[in-house]
Amino acid sequence: MLNRRTFIAAGAATVAAAPAIAAPVAVTSTTMLKPKGKKPRIVIAGGGWGGLSAARHLHAQGADAEVVVLERNPIFWSLPMSNKWLIDVLNTDYLLHDMIGPSRKYGYELVQTEVTGIERDKKIVRTSQGQIDYDFLIVAGGIRNGYDAWFGNDEKAIEFTRRAYPSGYTADAEHVAIKNKIHNFKGGTMVMTLPPPPHRCPPSPYERACVMAWYFKKNKIPAKIVILDPKPRIMPIGGGFKAAFDELYPDIIQHIPNAKVKEVDPFNKKIVTTAAEVKFDDAILMPPHQAADMVWRADLIGKTADGKPTTWAEIHPTMLHAKEDPNVYLVGDVMGAVSKQFGYYPKSAHVANYIGKIVAIYIAQRLKGQEVKTLLPDNLCYMMVSGEPKEAISVQFDYEIMPDGTISQKQIDIDIRSADLVEEDHKWAQRMYGDFLA
Template sequence: MPFSRRSFLAASTALCASLAARAAPVTRSIPELLPPSRGRRVVIVGGGWGGLSAARHLRELAPGLEVVLLEKNAAFWSLPLSNKWLTGLADDRYLIHDYQAAASAYGYTFIQTEVSAIDRDRRRVFTQAGTLDYDWLILAVGIRYGYEAWYGDDRRAAEHTLKNYPCACIPGREQRALKEKLDSFQGGDLVMTLPPMPYRCPPSPYERACMIGALLKSRRIKGKLIVLDPNSQVLGFGRIFSEQYPDQIVYLPQTRIKSVDPFSKTIATDVDDFRFDDAILMAPQQAGDLAWKAGFIARDSEGKPTGWAGQDPVHLHAKDDEKVFLIGDMIDQASPLFGHYPKTGQMASRQGRIAASEIAARARGVAPEKLLPDSACYVFTRIEPMEMTRVESRYKFRGDGLIVQTVRQVHDPNPRGEDLQWAKAMFGEFLAFKER
């Protein structure tokens, strides 16, 4: 019997229906993380400074909303203060905190799970453990490393770099690995590459270099830290390196990396080629993976991805979705006058509070107040004797509505633990931290 076009279409339709029937139970079998909310629900993805701050302030500003924080890690790690811990100048009691303790203190729900996808039409997030519907969503998913700038699609090189030459710009496992590296370093050339701006915590790599220089000096290790920096000098660190650590640090600003071979331990730059015995390889940074998967990455005037999530500069919601708020290090430029907000812990925390205020106002049916964040960053510029600089960033609206930035640097030649007091106050605000 000949197989006619009509028979083929009928058979194809039957096959598709059969496949759909088999697939449907799989879709329906995905469990819900929580029972349906009795009211309205805010889901927060990412338990860094921004996500934790948003959760805490939502419970204060909108107690009638259900608040759920989703985070893949079991404990919070702080990047601020971590450079001191990496080089043995501080213990970890201020760095690591329990998520569940904060959730219990402020009255929101914490679930340890990783979010894999977002259905923006149905307002649903998909996780390893199940699905969760939302009325509003706050994304605070941080950064990822743009290894493709060095390796293209060579995943083996990227994975080798992450395992053996960690940047430690993402909290947790990388920080432990870098601390072990520094504790066991016996000598030779230790190369540290810096990412091009913008990146997480701008002064941090320079502070880290100072502390590594002090470590090499105090332990009398016969080795050098070679800092390859594609950016211009920050806070006069070039002078500090040459004055304080002339035998320990070689600093090369405005040095663009052309290629990296992590297997042969070589780096080609537009200045020279370098071979290293060990390394801290900081690749260019971008918004975290979920921002890309969910389609939040902004595009420039040529239609190319900027690498960062495009947000309304004032209200912080996604430009094409007012039910989703984007905060923290993942976001794109805030103003054509200065570009990006500094990607600091306090900045993320303030943005979390702004997002909470926005959602609380919308839940009440009123226009949200226009709020702007601020930032403070404590940077050690010398180790022996201790000297510190406080970098303050403040913002206001110009007459035409654009955001204006003012940066103030305050040098402290005799610090008395102000950085620790600041951290305790911040942790007390969104982690319910109390020193025992």
């Protein structure tokens, strides 16, 4: 049985079709990961929410193709629901999922490896175990932490911050470090810097503040949580989170708006922002989020009007392929802006799953020589604000194509906290896991 230790300790290795004892093989720049077969090949770089959803739905669509998923982790770790795991409301089994069973069931090959490069002119993906060519490529690598915005190329400060004040926004051992941090906190000021938008799961840092506050209150830890928020107000579900901060945790949570980070000194535990200067005892420091390394390596990052990187992939807003490359699709958090009205789809697991499904349908239609018809996602997020009684709030987004062909967004916040929304959250998670991990 794969467990948390396996998740943390595992390095790169081939999962699918690996012999019991594999002799070490020297990987050169021409080593082939897999020879090309007769069928068209779809390579999926990144086997998280978006990548595995695309793989599963290519099977559901009956796409006559060979599908290969390249993923660095040996096991699936769910970021949704992980805030509740931090304070023991959920156990580890709820988040950990086997990926090998689904790969067999849905007829794709899962290779545990690191994607090290993408050469679109040659239609090749380079990995730590050799190169693989593709007919269609789905890039679904999620996000990376943009510490350079704070520290430039000061690797010492970056490594120290990553280790001492982890962000916990990617599927890796940082979550265990944050859990230990919360459980060992003896009191004092715990600071959270929120990334500027767009970032992964916009309401989740506020949820993390609420569950930590609940845990400190329950265990009578004399803690203060200071949220340094670059936005002018709490959003989304601003009313619901504000009510939770004011009514449930008035002595614990302090939310500071318009607090854009100017300077972080992790060694002396000090942060200077446009709204306040704060000293801290401990911290969860979330730097800006950017598209994963693989998007930069594939030269797919968009540019602003003045030529700076947008830090997200430039995509066709409805066809979802790279602006300049119709054989490369972008799925999940890597996606750039899709609308002048609202900018980016929320960077959520719900959207990543939905877009994975849509891209699978689009590719299957193209393989069958059919017309590709526009489909849009929706989004749904539940956020726990109290552990006892268990209560949550939620936000929903709906999308529509306007007569001029642009996409519009409608947002529905449910600010009244309730136990029913906690129930709905569990049903949502089970529905999602059942969709592509069962």
